[in-house]
Amino acid sequence: MNSSYGSDDMNQEHFSDIKLCDIHETFRKHLNSRFKSDRKLADNLYAIEFEQQKFNCETCIQVAFAVHDCSKYWFMNFYYNFLTPMIDMNRVHLIYCDTYFMMLAVAGDPKKKYKQGFSTVIEDKEFYDQNFYKFFPKPKQVITNESQSILDKIEQLEERKLKIKELQIENEKKPLGVAYEHCGSTIIALAPKNYWLRQEF
Incomplete structure (x- = not known):
């Protein structure tokens, strides 16, 4: 669905086909019937545009x-009717958002690791408990407990593990759901679709 949000109404007719080449490859590309123009980027680096x-x-x-x-309606619904009432927005900064994703800077607990999510900025715990898993994926233990009747029918241990994994993926991909894609300790957003996220491994 993500690609659908971005590309369904994209006017590809006016898109450019650009390749980066060294000086020798640039000369060869000039002979291509689709060659349109070139631009020098560095001493031995050229951007070649084709029709x-x-x-x-x-x-x-x-x-x-x-x-x-x-997509925009559900995005705004998530932000204003779920995220804003649930967390302390004085400690959360919306860095950048697109039709189907958002980047947030969360001023959490400096004593905890950066993968703490929203756990330290929750303002309304009751609202959080009632609504969090309507959007976010449920933990493995919760899925296992809720699906115990299904899992009891499976005798083989490996098959049970596969079924739990299947249920986890199904829950993560639920319609109108939200999932964490990346977490990092630092993000620099210079311009739309131009950002750098530091991830410690």
Whole structure:
């Protein structure tokens, strides 16, 4: 669904096909019938632009707009009706968001590791307990407990593990759900779609 949000109404006709080449490869690309222009980026680095030979246009514009409108509605619903009432927004900064994802800087507990999520900035614990797992994936233990009747019918241990994994993935991919993609201790966002996230391994 993520790719649908971004590409359904993308006008690919005006997109450029650009390749980075050294000086020798640049000379060879000049002989290509699709060659359009070049630009010197460094002493031995050139950006070569080619003319598009084909582009896809398989989605009608009404469907594209409907997908975008729906995604934005649920995105705003999540932010304003769930996230904002639940956490202390004085300790959370919205760095950047797109149609289907957001980047947040959370001023959590400095004594804990950076993977603490929202645990230290929760303002309304009751609201959190009632609504958190409507959006976020449930922990393995919760899924196991809730699915005990299904798991009891499976005798083999390996099959049980596979079933639990399947249920976890199913829960993570639930419609209109939210999942953590990356966590890091530092993020620098220079411009839209231009950011650097530090991840300690």
